[in-house]
Amino acid sequence: MDEPARSTHWAIDAGDVITSVGADWDAFAAANGGASLAGSHVVGRSLFDFIAGDETQRIYQLLLRRVRALDAPIIVPFRCDSPDVRRHMRLEIRPARERGIEFRGVCLRSEARRHLRLVDASERRRRTPLVTCSFCLLVQIPHDEWVEAEDAVVRLGLLDGEAPPRLVFGVCPACKTCLHEASDGAAERL
Numbered sequence: 001m002d003e004p005a006r007s008t009h010w011a012i013d014a015g016d017v018i019t020s021v022g023a024d025w026d027a028f029a030a031a032n033g034g035a036s037l038a039g040s041h042v043v044g045r046s047l048f049d050f051i052a053g054d055e056t057q058r059i060y061q062l063l064l065r066r067v068r069a070l071d072a073p074i075i076v077p078f079r080c081d082s083p084d085v086r087r088h089m090r091l092e093i094r095p096a097r098e099r100g101i102e103f104r105g106v107c108l109r110s111e112a113r114r115h116l117r118l119v120d121a122s123e124r125r126r127r128t129p130l131v132t133c134s135f136c137l138l139v140q141i142p143h144d145e146w147v148e149a150e151d152a153v154v155r156l157g158l159l160d161g162e163a164p165p166r167l168v169f170g171v172c173p174a175c176k177t178c179l180h181e182a183s184d185g186a187a188e189r190l
Helices: 025-031 054-070 149-155 173-182
Strands: 007-012 018-021 074-079 085-095 101-112 126-133 139-141 145-147 165-170
Touching: 007 025, 054 074, 054 085, 054 101, 054 165, 074 173, 139 149, 145 149
Parallel strands: 126 165
Antiparallel strands: 007 018, 007 101, 074 085, 085 101, 126 139, 139 145
């Protein structure tokens, strides 16, 4: 199992450019098929180069604005899964000097699972999009129902060996509510 470090750190400046990553960053990226996300490839680039989906970017902008305006931290639950591991995490977003922000992702618990092609970044994809929540990683299926990726695979008939659909990122209703509460109103326009 590609067990993560118990926590991962990174920081941005006032312009949302990544200024540093923790010592554990590269090992975690490599263990999860993200060699292209090594510290040397991300430091000096905008945080928003690495946040997929307009809605998710907008939420992060609101959260960062709140942290800077109130000079107070917020904590957001999220998932950081790999094809073989489900990770339940907490993201601590804290103000830093000169309007920078420090992030700390803390792994609360992890669970092994059978390899899931749907979330394997190395898989070739078909063009058909499938929406997954950027925070809890639930997958949206017809009738605006949000389910675990394994359930989506079964319910959408994705077991037939065909290439999995392209994942696009959004935010499920439950996470919108949670983020609203975590941001103490900064997410009111989500």
